[in-house]
Amino acid sequence: MNILVILRMVPDAAGELLLTGDGLGIDREWLDFQLNDFDDHALEDAILLKEATGAKVTVIAIGEGTNRILQMAAARGADEVIALPCEEDELLSSRDLAATVVDLARARSADLVVCGVQSSEDLFGQLAPYVGAMLDWPHISGTNRIEASGGGLHVTQERGAGVSVTYEVVLPAVLGVQTATKAPRYVSGSKLREASKTPIGRGERQASSFTLSASIEGLRIPEETGSAQQLGDDAETVAERIVAILESNGIGRR
Amino acid sequence: MKIYACTEGRSGQVDAVSLEMIAAARSLARDGDDVIAFFAGSAAADAAGKFGTADRLVAAIAPEADIVVAGTYARQLCDVIAAEGAGIVVVPYSANGLDVASSVAARLDWPLVSYVEKIARDGQSLSVVAQLYGGKVLADCSVPLPAVLMVNPGAFAEATATPLSPERIDTIDIAELVAASRVRPISIDLPDFSDVDLKAAERIVCVGRGIGDEASIDLARDLAALLGAEIAGSRPVVDNGWLPKLRQVGKSGQKVKPKLYMALGVSGAPEHLEGMGQSDMIIAVNTDPKAPIFNVAHYGATCDLFELMSSLSERLQPSDT
Numbered sequence: 001m002n003i004l005v006i007l008r009m010v011p012d013a014a015g016e017l018l019l020t021g022d023g024l025g026i027d028r029e030w031l032d033f034q035l036n037d038f039d040d041h042a043l044e045d046a047i048l049l050k051e052a053t054g055a056k057v058t059v060i061a062i063g064e065g066t067n068r069i070l071q072m073a074a075a076r077g078a079d080e081v082i083a084l085p086c087e088e089d090e091l092l093s094s095r096d097l098a099a100t101v102v103d104l105a106r107a108r109s110a111d112l113v114v115c116g117v118q119s120s121e122d123l124f125g126q127l128a129p130y131v132g133a134m135l136d137w138p139h140i141s142g143t144n145r146i147e148a149s150g151g152g153l154h155v156t157q158e159r160g161a162g163v164s165v166t167y168e169v170v171l172p173a174v175l176g177v178q179t180a181t182k183a184p185r186y187v188s189g190s191k192l193r194e195a196s197k198t199p200i201g202r203g204e205r206q207a208s209s210f211t212l213s214a215s216i217e218g219l220r221i222p223e224e225t226g227s228a229q230q231l232g233d234d235a236e237t238v239a240e241r242i243v244a245i246l247e248s249n250g251i252g253r254r
Numbered sequence: 255m256k257i258y259a260c261t262e263g264r265s266g267q268v269d270a271v272s273l274e275m276i277a278a279a280r281s282l283a284r285d286g287d288d289v290i291a292f293f294a295g296s297a298a299a300d301a302a303g304k305f306g307t308a309d310r311l312v313a314a315i316a317p318e319a320d321i322v323v324a325g326t327y328a329r330q331l332c333d334v335i336a337a338e339g340a341g342i343v344v345v346p347y348s349a350n351g352l353d354v355a356s357s358v359a360a361r362l363d364w365p366l367v368s369y370v371e372k373i374a375r376d377g378q379s380l381s382v383v384a385q386l387y388g389g390k391v392l393a394d395c396s397v398p399l400p401a402v403l404m405v406n407p408g409a410f411a412e413a414t415a416t417p418l419s420p421e422r423i424d425t426i427d428i429a430e431l432v433a434a435s436r437v438r439p440i441s442i443d444l445p446d447f448s449d450v451d452l453k454a455a456e457r458i459v460c461v462g463r464g465i466g467d468e469a470s471i472d473l474a475r476d477l478a479a480l481l482g483a484e485i486a487g488s489r490p491v492v493d494n495g496w497l498p499k500l501r502q503v504g505k506s507g508q509k510v511k512p513k514l515y516m517a518l519g520v521s522g523a524p525e526h527l528e529g530m531g532q533s534d535m536i537i538a539v540n541t542d543p544k545a546p547i548f549n550v551a552h553y554g555a556t557c558d559l560f561e562l563m564s565s566l567s568e569r570l571q572p573s574d575t
Contacts, residue, residue: 013387014521016544026391041493095356095366117352120387123395125356125366125404129324132353133360138325138437141352142506154440158506159264159349162445162499165321170436176352178506179493213365214382214397222392222546228538228554235561242537243569245553246481249535251457251514 001055001148001171004105005046006115006127007073008092009033009063013120020089023218028089033064038116044180045146046114047077053148058108060203062086062097067200075187075195082201094122096208098130103206105135110172112153117141117176124213128176134209138169141176255287255341255399259308260331262350264321264442266297268304271346273412276308278344278405280413282375287341292331294322294428302423306416311423316432323437324353330428332361342380343402349506355404365397368404369524389524389546407505407528450484450500452507457483457514460503460530463490464519464540464559471496473563474518480570483514488526504529519559522547 011017012032020027046057059073062084070081084100086092105113115127132139144164145156153169158178231238259279261272272291279289291308293301298313305311314330316322327350335343335358345355347369359366371392372383380397385406397403452458459478461471471485478485487497489504503510505525515533520526522538522545530536531550538551539562548554555562 011387013390014542017387017390019391026387037490095359098360123368123384123386123393125359125368126352129328129353129356130360132325133328133357138323138435139353139357140324140437142349156443157349160506161508162502164443165439166441166443167323168438168440173436183493183495210360210363211365212398213359214367214395214401217381217394217396219386220392220394222389222549224544225549228548228551231553231555233556235557235565238539238555238557238562239565239569242553242555242566245537246514249514251481251535 001049001053001112002108002110003046003049003055003057003112003114004101004108004110005043005057005059005073005078006101006113007039007043007059007061007066007069008036008116008119009061009065009069010036010092010120017221019219019221023220024216025089025091025219035069036116036119038118038177040116040184041180042114042116042177043073043076043078044182044184045177047185048181049112049146049148050077058082060084060104063092070200071192071195071198072187074198075191076185080201081198082203084203084205091123092119092121093124094119094127095124095130095210095213098127098134099206099209100203101127101131102134104203105131112171113174114177117143117178126176128174132174135172135174137172137174139174139176140167140169142178143175144179145181146175146177147181256339257283257287257289258331258335258340258343259289259291260343260345260351260354261291261293261301261305262346262348263293263295263300266295267300268293270412271348271407272301273304273415274407274410275344275346275405276305277410277413278373279342280307281410282342282373282380284375292334294327294330296320298423298425302420303417304415306418307413308418309422311418312426313423314426314428316427316429318429319432320442321439322428322432323435323439324350325357325437326428326431326435328354328357328361330426330431332358334426335362341400345402345404347404347406351404355402359402365401366404367395367397367401370403370405371409373403385524406524445500447500452484452486452501452503452510455484455510456512457481458486458503458510458512459483459516459518460486460488460520461491461518462488462520464521465491466519468494468496470560473560473567477563477567477570480567481514481516483516488520517547517551518563520547521545522550
């Protein structure tokens with residue numbers, strides 16, 4: 001089985017996001033970039049499948065800081081790692097990226113493409129279903145368990161409200177991973193140092209095969225509705241106030 | 255112009271978000287437009303009983319299909335659109351919708367905007383407000399028609415559930431298409447709420463990524479016990495295996511509406527807010543004063559989480575006297 005994994009570096013949205021002067025993008029100069037969390041889980045599922053079946057895992061990565069992430073992927077067990085170029089300040093549109101992934105999936109005779117179910121920049125659609133539809137392969141988004149079974153896979157998908165559905169999937173296929181079958185593994189420093197010698201291949205981007213999706217007229221930071229009454233930043237004071245609030249609402253201690 | 259509202263369900267039943275999609279489609283319709291509900295499943299009776307605010311229902315039915323997989327759903331919808339034409343397709347942001355929206359957009363080569371909060375029709379295009387970066391940024395987009403929109407749950411109030419007269423229902427047999435799919439559902443796991451049912455809980459203490467590590471959850475658990483509350487977690491906490499799936503609040507977990515919801519170290523991603531935003535009283539503690547959880551919380555604090563949990567637990571200890 002040949003598995004292709006896509007890793008996307010995205011701005012760390014846990015911190016404050018500022019807009020560029022023209023209001024059409026976010027100011028990336030001081031931003032930290034991190035691996036899209038769902039892609040991390042997709043990588044783990046690929047490595048677990050490799051351990052179970054002897055599959056070959058090729059990892060491609062795009063965005064700010066890909067070398068570091070590709071070394072981490074090699075340390076976790078990827079057989080080949082490839083960096084894709086990207087423009088500075090580029091919003092990583094999954095719609096645009098899909099053509100490149102399709103091209104690589106064909107060139108590498110992939111049987112399975114795995115990526116995170118979503119990314120924080122997939123405003124114009126999600127990667128797995130785009131790639132699946134373009135290749136005319138089955139695609140399932142929101143997986144939380146992937147297991148090899150016969151020549152195919154058993155894949156479990158979360159459907160919300162605690163309901164999950166398990167599918168039998170005939171390969172080739174594309175999966176959008178929400179949660180890996182097991183939590184992503186820890187990589188030791190020595191493994192990382194060893195993997196730092198892994199050669200990183202350079203891939204090419206393909207032009208998007210779709211018409212323009214939509215134009216962004218402007219970005220804005222949502223207004224803080226400020227509905228929360230602030231209780232402060234001192235733990236003792238906050239605790240005292242919370243107890244008073246609970247008691248005055250008849251929901252004090254039990 | 256035909257406006258399609260993608261609806262969802264399983265075992266012949268429709269999900270509530272379906273009525274939100276019909277409302278979204280209706281809000282865009284002008285005189286002479288048709289709002290068409292599209293449903294795929296084992297039976298159309300529930301859809302026919304509820305989708306009366308649509309002009310028509312196109313029901314793609316395979317009697318044996320408890321769940322119609324998204325690929326088959328999208329393929330059939332594209333066939334209907336190829337035959338009848340369409341100007342707008344609205345799809346819910348759900349597990350199924352994630353696959354359907356991009357698949358339909360790819361197959362038709364139509365524009366698509368995801369995570370849509372607001373839509374206004376403006377001549378031959380749409381003005382759309384959509385979320386980026388987990389709701390931390392809003393994008394104002396101009397979308398040429400025809401187009402697909404993936405709409406956030408809660409962005410539109412549900413349309414009234416009224417029956418649709420039989421002459422406005424078209425049924426398509428998709429048994430062959432279902433049989434030909436390379437994806438086949440083999441089992442459905444329904445949650446067992448006998449141990450814990452967050453939906454029934456009056457008080458919930460929910461921990462998020464800010465809790466830091468598994469050991470710290472014990473502090474939150476002690477606090478929950480003192481409050482007579484159920485302990486719950488956001489997705490990252492459950493993904494790490496620190497709490498069982500049944501205790502997850504949010505889009506892929508449970509939707510709850512307790513009297514007290516205490517969010518500890520929860521940032522408030524849109525997917526989490528979808529599951530708890532209607533709680534009677536929300537108290538949120540997060541060291542990031544910009545965390546979106548404060549936009550839905552009634553009370554907020556930015557103090558140290560662990561000092562607060564200790565202090566609060568101490569104050570809530572039953573007195574000996």
